Amino acid sequence: MRVLGIETSCDETGVALYAGDGGLLAHAVYSQIALHADYGGVVPELASRDHVRKLAPMVRQLLDEAGLGAGDVHGVAYTAGPGLAGALLVGAAFGRSLAWGWGVPALGVHHMEGHLLAPLLEDEAPGFPFVALLVSGGHTQLVEVAGVGRYRLLGESIDDAAGEAFDKTAKLLGLGYPGGPALAALAEQGDPERFRFPRPMTDRPGLDFSFSGLKTYALTTWQQGCEAGQAPEALKADIARAFEDAVVDTLLIKCRRALDQTGSRTLVLAGGVSANRRLRAAVDAMMAERGGRAHYPRPELCTDNGAMIAYAGWQRLRAGQHEGPGFEIHPRWPMTALAPV
Ligand code: KG4
Ligand code: ZN
Numbered sequence: 195m196r197v198l199g200i201e202t203s204c205d206e207t208g209v210a211l212y213a214g215d216g217g218l219l220a221h222a223v224y225s226q227i228a229l230h231a232d233y234g235g236v237v238p239e240l241a242s243r244d245h246v247r248k249l250a251p252m253v254r255q256l257l258d259e260a261g262l263g264a265g266d267v268h269g270v271a272y273t274a275g276p277g278l279a280g281a282l283l284v285g286a287a288f289g290r291s292l293a294w295g296w297g298v299p300a301l302g303v304h305h306m307e308g309h310l311l312a313p314l315l316e317d318e319a320p321g322f323p324f325v326a327l328l329v330s331g332g333h334t335q336l337v338e339v340a341g342v343g344r345y346r347l348l349g350e351s352i353d354d355a356a357g358e359a360f361d362k363t364a365k366l367l368g369l370g371y372p373g374g375p376a377l378a379a380l381a382e383q384g385d386p387e388r389f390r391f392p393r394p395m396t397d398r399p400g401l402d403f404s405f406s407g408l409k410t411y412a413l414t415t416w417q418q419g420c421e422a423g424q425a426p427e428a429l430k431a432d433i434a435r436a437f438e439d440a441v442v443d444t445l446l447i448k449c450r451r452a453l454d455q456t457g458s459r460t461l462v463l464a465g466g467v468s469a470n471r472r473l474r475a476a477v478d479a480m481m482a483e484r485g486g487r488a489h490y491p492r493p494e495l496c497t498d499n500g501a502m503i504a505y506a507g508w509q510r511l512r513a514g515q516h517e518g519p520g521f522e523i524h525p526r527w528p529m530t531a532l533a534p535v
Contacts, residue, residue: 310337386435
C-alpha cells in the first residue's frame with residue numbers, strides 16, 4: 195500500500211510517499227523560515243497562503259521523482275492537528291480532495307503521533323513497548339507507548355515546550371528565528387563552568403516539566419553581565435551553554451524517572467529538539483549505562499516533515515481506518531484520544 199503524506203501544521207510544507215516493504219519512496223520539505231524571519235516568528239496567515247502555493251507543485255514533483263502516477267497511490271494522509279487552524283485546513287482540504295479525485299481513502303493524522311512514530315522509519319526500529327520523549331516547538335511530553343495508538347501520557351510541560359524555550363532564549367540573545375539550532379551552535383563555544391542554571395521541577399516527584407523560568411534566568415544573567423561590562427560575545431555563548439545544559443539535564447532526569455517507573459529499557463526521542471546533539475549524546479550515555487537503547491529519527495526527520503505523516507497514515511490506513519467524505523481539523527487534540535490500531 196502506497197500512502198501520500200502531507201504535513202502543513204505550521205511553517206513547513208512536507209510531502210512524502212511511504213510504501214510499507216518498499217519503505218520511504220520519496221519525500222520533500224519546504225521550509226518557510228525566510229518568509230517569517232523578518233517577523234521574529236510564524237505569521238499564521240502567511241503560513242497558510244504559502245502552503246497553498248507550494249502543495250500542488252510539490253506533490254507533482256514527488257510523484258515524478260518516485261516514477262509514479264496518480265493511480266499508483268492507495269491512500270492519502272494529512273496532518274489534521276494539532277497546529278495552526280488555517281495551515282491545517284490547507285493540507286486537509288488539499289489531501290481530502292486529492293483522495294476524493296483519485297477514489298482512495300483519506301485519513302487525518304495527529305502531528306505528534308507522526309513525530310512519535312518517525313523513529314520506526316529507521317533501519318533499526320524500536321520494538322513496542324517503549325517510552326517516548328516528544329520534544330518539539332509546541333510540545334514536551336513523556337509517553338508510554340504500548341503500540342500504535344496506545345499511548346499513556348506520563349508527563350508534559352505545564353508552560354513552554356522545550357523547543358519554545360530554545361526559541362525564546364535565542365530571541366532574547368538576538369539569535370533570530372527559529373533560534374533552537376542557532377543557540378545550540380553558539381553553546382558549542384560556551385564555557386560550561388561559568389554559569390549554572392536551575393533544573394526546573396526536578397526536586398519534586400513527578401514527570402511534568404516547566405521551562406518558562408529558564409528564559410527569564412537567561413535574561414537576568416545577560417542583563418547583569420552587561421551591566422558589569424562583561425564581554426558580550428563570550429557572555430552570550432556561556433549563557434547559551436548553561437541554558438542548553440539545564441534543558442538537557444532536566445529532560446534526562448525525567449526520562450530516567452519515566453524508565454524507572456515503567457520498567458522500560460527502550461527510549462524513543464522525537465520532535466525538533468531531538469536533533470540536538472548534546473541531548474542525543476547525553477541520552478545515549480544514560481541508556482548505555484542502564485543497558486538499554488535510545489532511538490531517534492535521522493536529523494532531517496526530527497523536525498516537521500511529510501514522511502512521518504505518510505508513515506503514521508500508512509499504519510492506520512492499512513488497518514482499515516479512514517474517514518468519510520468530509521474532513522475535520524483539530525487545532526488542539528490530545529494524543530491520548532486516538533484510537534488504537
Ligand atoms: O518538531 P518541530 O519541527 O516543530 C513542531 O512540531 O513544533 O520542532 C521545532 C523546534 C523549534 O523550537 C526548534 O528551535 C527546535 O525544534 N530545534 C532545536 C534544534 N533543532 C530544532 N532545538 C535545539 N537544538 C536543535 N539542534
Ligand atoms: Zn512538529
